[in-house]
C-alpha cells in the first residue's frame with residue numbers, strides 16, 4: 001500500500017533544488033558568517049545573498065529582513081517585541097481569535113505581565129469581523145495581529161483592510177504569513193504590514209528557519225539576546241544552510257506560484273466535491289472560495305477526529321486534526337470554536353492539505369479509503385443514530 005501525504009500545511013518536503021543549494025554550506029562552506037576570515041566571509045556572502053533574495057520576494061529592503069529559528073520565533077518576536085517597545089504609548093493589544101498558538105500563547109503571557117489583549121472575533125468562515133475589530137480599537141491600542149491565512153481552515157483574512165484600520169490610528173500591524181507564503185503573492189507594501197513572519201518548511205524549504213520582516217523605522221525590542229548577529233537584533237550564529245535554503249525555496253515558490261496554486265486547488269476541489277457527494281453528514285469548514293488553494297477541512301459527524309486520523313494513518317493516509325503543532329492534543333480546535341462550530345463537530349474535524357507531489361489518483365484512492373473508514377467507524381459509534389442509514393453514496397458516473 002502506498003502512503004499518501006495530505007498534510008502539507010504541517011510541513012513540506014525540501015525541494016531537490018533547495019537541498020542542492022544548501023548542501024555546500026554544511027561542509028565545504030561551513031564558516032561562521034561572523035568570522036573575519038575567508039571561511040567566514042564566504043558564509044556571510046551567502047547570508048547576504050539569501051537576505052537580498054527574501055527581500056526581493058516580498059517587496060522589502062534587505063535591511064528589513066531578520067532570520068529566525070522559524071515561524072514560532074518570528075511570531076513570538078513580533079508580538080512580544082512590539083508590545084515591549086510600544087508599552088510607553090499603550091498596553092492594549094488586539095489579535096484575531098484564530099491566530100496560531102505561536103501568537104495566542106504569547107498574548108496570554110503578555111496578559112499575565114499586565115498587558116490587555118482583545119481577541120478579535122471571526123465570522124462563521126473564520127474571517128476576522130472588521131466591524132468588531134474596529135470597535136475593539138482603543139486610544140491605548142498599540143498592536144494588531146491578524147494572520148494572512150489560517151492554518152487550520154485555510155481562510156484568507158482581509159489583511160489589507162485590517163492594515164488600513166491600523167495605519168489610520170497609528171497602530172502597529174503584524175501579519176503571520178507562514179501559511180500564505182507559497183500560496184499567494186506577498187508584498188509587504190501592498191499588504192501594509194509593519195511586520196510579517198515566514199517559515200521555511202511550509203514552502204518546500206528546510207525546518208528550523210524563518211523570517212521576520214520589520215518595516216524600517218519600526219521600533220521592536222529584541223527577543224533573543226546574545227551576540228551582534230542580525231544587526232544586533234537577534235543573537236545566535238546564523239543557520240547558514242537554513243537561510244540559503246529558505247531563500248531558494250521562497251524564490252522557487254514565487255516563480256511557480258500560479259502553477260503550484262492551480263495544481264493544489266484542482267486536487268483540493270476534486271477531493272472536496274467527491275467527499276461532499278459521496279459521504280453523508282459532513283460539514284466543509286472554512287470559506288468556500290476565499291481560502292488557501294491546498295486546504296480542505298471537514299467535520300465528519302458522529303466520528304471522533306482522533307480515531308478517524310488514526311484509522312486514516314493505518315490506511316496510509318497522512319492528514320491532520322486541526323493545527324499541526326497541537327495535533328495529539330484532545331482539545332477541540334480553538335479556530336473552529338471561534339467560528340461557532342459546536343464542540344462535538346469541532347472534535348470530529350480533519351484537515352487535508354495538498355501539495356506539489358500529490359496526484360489525482362492519490363485523491364481518488366484516499367476518498368475510497370476514507371469512505372470505508374467512515375462507514376466502519378460510524379457503525380461502531382454510539383453517537384450514530386440507529387435510524388440513520390450508515391452508507392456512503394456511490395460515485396456518480
Ligand code: PLP
Nearest residue numbers: 070071072100102151178179199
Ligand atoms: N504560524 C502559522 C500560521 C503556522 O501554521 C505555523 C506552523 O504550523 C507557525 C506559525 C509556526 O511555524 P514553525 O513551525 O516554523 O515554528
